[in-house]
Amino acid sequence: MKRLGPWGLMMIGVGLLTGCKPTEVHVYQAPKEKHHPPMPMDDAHAHGHAGMGAQRSLSFKLPEGWREKPAERMRVAQIAVPGKDGLEAEISIVPLAGMTAGREDIMNIWREQLRLPPMEKAAAEAAVTRVDVGNGKGDLYDLASTEPLIKEQYKMRILAAVYELDGTTWFVKMSGPDEVVQNAREPFFNFLKSLNWSSPSAPAETADAPSATSAASTASTPQWQIPPHWQEQKSPGPMLTAKFNIKDDQGKQAEVTVSSLAGDGGGALPNVNRWRGQLLLQPVTAEELPKLATQVEINGRSISLYDMEGTWAKTGDPARMLVLSVPVAGQTWFYKLTGDSQLVAREKETFLTFVRSVKYPHAH
Amino acid sequence: MLTKLLDWLSSMRLTVWCLCAAMVLVFVGTLAQVEHGLYRAQKEYFQSFIVFSSLTVHFFGKKFILPVIFPGGYLIGGVLVLNLIFSQFRAGNIVPRKIGLYLVHGGLILLLVGQLITDMFQRETHMRLVEGQSSNYSESAFYHELAVMDTSHPDYDTVVAIPEQLLATRSHISHPSLPFTIHIRKFLPNSRLENRQPGESSEPAATQGIGRNLTMREVPLATRSDEKNLPSAIIEFSGNGAPSGTWLASTLLGQPESLTIGGKEWKFMFRPVRVYKPFSIELIKFTHEKYPGTEIPKNFASRVRVINHQTGENREVLIYMNNPLRYGGQTFYQGSYDPNDPRVSILQVVRNPGWLTPYIACLLVGLGLTLHFILTLVGFTRAQAKGANS
Numbered sequence: 001m002k003r004l005g006p007w008g009l010m011m012i013g014v015g016l017l018t019g020c021k022p023t024e025v026h027v028y029q030a031p032k033e034k035h036h037p038p039m040p041m042d043d044a045h046a047h048g049h050a051g052m053g054a055q056r057s058l059s060f061k062l063p064e065g066w067r068e069k070p071a072e073r074m075r076v077a078q079i080a081v082p083g084k085d086g087l088e089a090e091i092s093i094v095p096l097a098g099m100t101a102g103r104e105d106i107m108n109i110w111r112e113q114l115r116l117p118p119m120e121k122a123a124a125e126a127a128v129t130r131v132d133v134g135n136g137k138g139d140l141y142d143l144a145s146t147e148p149l150i151k152e153q154y155k156m157r158i159l160a161a162v163y164e165l166d167g168t169t170w171f172v173k174m175s176g177p178d179e180v181v182q183n184a185r186e187p188f189f190n191f192l193k194s195l196n197w198s199s200p201s202a203p204a205e206t207a208d209a210p211s212a213t214s215a216a217s218t219a220s221t222p223q224w225q226i227p228p229h230w231q232e233q234k235s236p237g238p239m240l241t242a243k244f245n246i247k248d249d250q251g252k253q254a255e256v257t258v259s260s261l262a263g264d265g266g267g268a269l270p271n272v273n274r275w276r277g278q279l280l281l282q283p284v285t286a287e288e289l290p291k292l293a294t295q296v297e298i299n300g301r302s303i304s305l306y307d308m309e310g311t312w313a314k315t316g317d318p319a320r321m322l323v324l325s326v327p328v329a330g331q332t333w334f335y336k337l338t339g340d341s342q343l344v345a346r347e348k349e350t351f352l353t354f355v356r357s358v359k360y361p362h363a364h
Numbered sequence: 365m366l367t368k369l370l371d372w373l374s375s376m377r378l379t380v381w382c383l384c385a386a387m388v389l390v391f392v393g394t395l396a397q398v399e400h401g402l403y404r405a406q407k408e409y410f411q412s413f414i415v416f417s418s419l420t421v422h423f424f425g426k427k428f429i430l431p432v433i434f435p436g437g438y439l440i441g442g443v444l445v446l447n448l449i450f451s452q453f454r455a456g457n458i459v460p461r462k463i464g465l466y467l468v469h470g471g472l473i474l475l476l477v478g479q480l481i482t483d484m485f486q487r488e489t490h491m492r493l494v495e496g497q498s499s500n501y502s503e504s505a506f507y508h509e510l511a512v513m514d515t516s517h518p519d520y521d522t523v524v525a526i527p528e529q530l531l532a533t534r535s536h537i538s539h540p541s542l543p544f545t546i547h548i549r550k551f552l553p554n555s556r557l558e559n560r561q562p563g564e565s566s567e568p569a570a571t572q573g574i575g576r577n578l579t580m581r582e583v584p585l586a587t588r589s590d591e592k593n594l595p596s597a598i599i600e601f602s603g604n605g606a607p608s609g610t611w612l613a614s615t616l617l618g619q620p621e622s623l624t625i626g627g628k629e630w631k632f633m634f635r636p637v638r639v640y641k642p643f644s645i646e647l648i649k650f651t652h653e654k655y656p657g658t659e660i661p662k663n664f665a666s667r668v669r670v671i672n673h674q675t676g677e678n679r680e681v682l683i684y685m686n687n688p689l690r691y692g693g694q695t696f697y698q699g700s701y702d703p704n705d706p707r708v709s710i711l712q713v714v715r716n717p718g719w720l721t722p723y724i725a726c727l728l729v730g731l732g733l734t735l736h737f738i739l740t741l742v743g744f745t746r747a748q749a750k751g752a753n754s
Contacts, residue, residue: 026525027541030640031500032515113558280707282497310495311707 061194063187066091081174081184087154089176089184091191095168103128107141110158114145131161133172134195138163144178157181161192222333225357227350230256246339246347254339254347256354260331271325272306275336279310279321298326298356309341320344322351328360374450382444385435392432395419401587403506411483412436438480445476461743464736471728478721486716489639490699495707498646498671502713503636508595508615511638512542513631527637531597544603544625549610552582555596557616570598573621575612597634601625639713643672643692648680650709652701664698666709683711695719 062068062079069078079091107124111117119127131140144157159181160173172195174181174188181188226232230244244256272292273283284292293304305324312319320341326333337344337351372378393409399420400408408417415434420427435443452462452469489502508528513521524541531537536547557569557578569575575598586593596614601607604626611621613634620633646669653662665684670677670691681689689696699712 023527023529025527025530025537025539027539028523028525028640029520030513030523030638032519032521112556280494282494 059196060191063184063191066187066191081176081180081187083177083180083183087150087177087180089174089180091172091174091188094171094173103139106162107143110141110143110160114143114156114158115147115149116143116145131189131192133161133163133170133192134197136163136165138170138172138192150177154178159185159188163195165197223359224354227354230354246343248343248346252340252343254337254343256351257336257338258333259336260333268304268325271334272323275306275321275323276308276310278338279308279312279319281308281310296324296352298324298352301326312338322348324352324355326355326358333358333360370450373446375447376451378443378447379451382440382447385440386444389415389434389437389440392419392434396432399587401585401591404585404587408436410437413439441476441480445473448473448476461739462736464732464734464739467728467732467735469732471725471730471732474721474728475725478718478725481718481721482716485718486714487639489637489713491645491696491711491713492702493645493647493650493666493668493709493711495647495650495709498644498669500642500644501638501640502711503638505592505636507637508634509637510546510597510599510613511620511633511635512546513620513633514541514628515631516628521631525637528595531595531599544601544606547600547602548597549600550580550598552580552596554583554585554593555580555614555616556583556594557596557612557614569596570612571609572607572611572623574617574619575610578612580612580614595634599632641692641694642674643670643677645670645696645711647709650701650707652706661701664701664709666698666711668696668711693717 060077065082067080067082069080076095077091077093081089081091083089102121104119104121104124107127108118111119127141127143129140129142130137132138139162141158141160141162145155148154149156154177156175157178158173158175160171160175163170163172172192174184226244230246233243233245240257240259242258246254246256269284269286269289272289276283292308293306295302296305297303303324303326305322307320307322309318309320311317318341319339321336321338322344323337324335326335335351335355337347389409393405396409396417396419397405400417409415413436415432415436417432419430419432421430422428448469452466458466487504489504491499491502493499510526510528510531512524512526514524515521522541524539526537526539526546531548532551532553534548536545538545557580566579569578569580580596580598594615596612596616598610599613600610601623606625607623611623611632613621613632615634615636617634620631622629622631624630647666648669649667651663651665651667653664654660655662663685665682667680667682668689669680670689672678672692683689683696683698685698688698694713694715697712697714698709700710702708702710
């Protein structure tokens, strides 16, 4: 014992010190924190990407024997694809706005689901092919498990198309027993071609390019004076009534979108927080909301203008967003100017003049 | 016997053995990092007295698993410290003209002891901030805790934090602050969750909460330094009218689960261990520059505001590479960024009570070498002068 004195002391000392690991229950008081509503986990949950996508605005033609099921969680459509012996594959359609994941990320999320090792970036890029989706082309992912993952008997296969449309990434994914998915390949490709994202609220496209001072052509849409340097986009995209692109001499870009919803459009708070999410900003509470609004005069009425600055999930660049929501005859019209901060600052007055110029068809 | 032991402890032979053993340990420990990962290799090889491990070696296309039993970092370092002490300060050996050497050895001892203090007491956590966000806590990168929260008070939550290690080793946990018992039905040190696939026959992870829609599976422990373990557990509550059924507690879930027990709302969440601070850090602006045309980071900087209500402090500080903020006994380094969100800055928060020891040790060694040089030079010149006179 005496001989081991210094050793023993040293070991006891170090042993005591190593006892300071987090192995005891601690009790403390912490300020309350806000938890954001959970983002439902889904096939394409893709680790915290910004926000969910647009509402369903697509149509498709179902191949014979396929049946549509009630869509769950983030899905806008869910389809059962029957196979032999009562086996079934499933197609899910999920839109995600502001997606930042690359092919490697998407591939490896699905490979992990199939219990396959991750792929390097180059291999993942090479494994992705192109496929017709609607009127455009998307990425096709085709991968199968090596182990029987379904009922411990059947290997699983994922055949999925990823399609970009106006800043929203659409995941159309068929998954299920390998044999069922393989047999449904051709119908799946036809199904992809049948997808149609036409928007019921979009103005009808005309062959003539709109002139700088022309109004929107349909009777149900308002009429407005378009500033000469704004470029109107022919297909504004889902849920949009109109879209204008602005570009300055230095290549800085912004866009103005016009959309409408029935009633109050869901209320100011969820809308503001949705817009803030598009700029990767934290949501605000009902108490904080009035502080964010400044009042502007629009045709004799005081309208709230929301001015936000953040990072545009769509481009990853710093951006500013100005939004006006104008309630008219049981509808709310949303005017949104988003883009490069300096350009938005310069365009602010033009934007307000544009909104003031709008004449609503049912307002009188 | 004691004399023999002291002779051995103060011998140069022991110094050489210790240095050789340290070299071998560093070499084998570095190889082990490839197989076991940085964190486990550090634990097994350098933060231990004896290494009991194995190393996989490929030789002529065949795989061999070699057992490794070797003195660990603590043992080699400890013996080296004793050796340094005894070699210089044994009774009868103390001579004033060797003061420089004593200082050098003192500096080396301080370096080793300082490293031990750092190893024992350094706490490294991370603070993730989005521009405009402020936080008064940082989170551990390695350790997790099951936070069970009593949310009944309107101003604050009472948190009972149960370390991951207890979940891994115990079948149930009771605590005076908890009016119920938590039973641990299953614990996975590294796990993945998945949605239940169509036609999948496997059982859902739990019978209550979000676990009803998920399956849980174990994956091998993380070995790469850019990976970390994400533990999950299946737990059950009993007593005081707790609802029956199992719940999934997973570090992969970003939200707490709620349940009512004894008429009170409780929340639980399996999350990284949190270290709360008596002040807040607010991220005002994060600048993230890359070399043009590449993804190689050039410069990161976080302009933050330190808000301390106790002292009334409210000031802006710029944290950038090699220019950390030292505040409240902690150092806030510009740690990392979120590749998916350019507004996110990740600060590395280090509390190291031994951070000054390497500086003091280097000063002592420098001073000792200078003194030793001067004293030797003076002695030499005197001897020369004496020789010339005689």
